[in-house]
Amino acid sequence: MISGLHTIVYAQDAARAREFLRDVLGLRWVDAGDGWLVFAAPPTEVAVHPTDAASSGRAELYLMCDDVTTTVAALTAKGVEFTSPVADRGWGLVTSLRVPGAGEIGLYEPRHPTAL
Numbered sequence: 619m620i621s622g623l624h625t626i627v628y629a630q631d632a633a634r635a636r637e638f639l640r641d642v643l644g645l646r647w648v649d650a651g652d653g654w655l656v657f658a659a660p661p662t663e664v665a666v667h668p669t670d671a672a673s674s675g676r677a678e679l680y681l682m683c684d685d686v687t688t689t690v691a692a693l694t695a696k697g698v699e700f701t702s703p704v705a706d707r708g709w710g711l712v713t714s715l716r717v718p719g720a721g722e723i724g725l726y727e728p729r730h731p732t733a734l
Contacts, residue, residue, distance in 0.1 A: 631719025663733040680724035686711045
């Protein structure tokens with residue numbers, strides 16, 4: 619049956635995005651050939667949120683952490699650019715960060731039970 623989850627991040631500058639995931643976030647990786655890095659993701663969960671027909675099928679990527687304040691401080695010290703302040707959404711504390719060459723992804727501290 620299902621043996622894993624493969625997520626694709628499309629990047630205008632894939633080399634810079636890969637360097638960020640490898641060197642700044644410290645994700646484990648393998649070279650799938652010719653410098654094509656594939657990264658191990660932390661434990662993952664998938665949520666399905668209701669939306670309208672135009673947005674159906676769209677996906678978002680969020681990194682999860684236990685303490686968003688500490689994580690933001692540690693990543694900021696590594697030069698990570700945060701594109702929004704931490705906001706309390708009730709279900710969690712949320713912010714966004716820039717992946718060089720690949721746009722933005724979310725970072726959040728969940729305040730709900732997780733599947734992990």
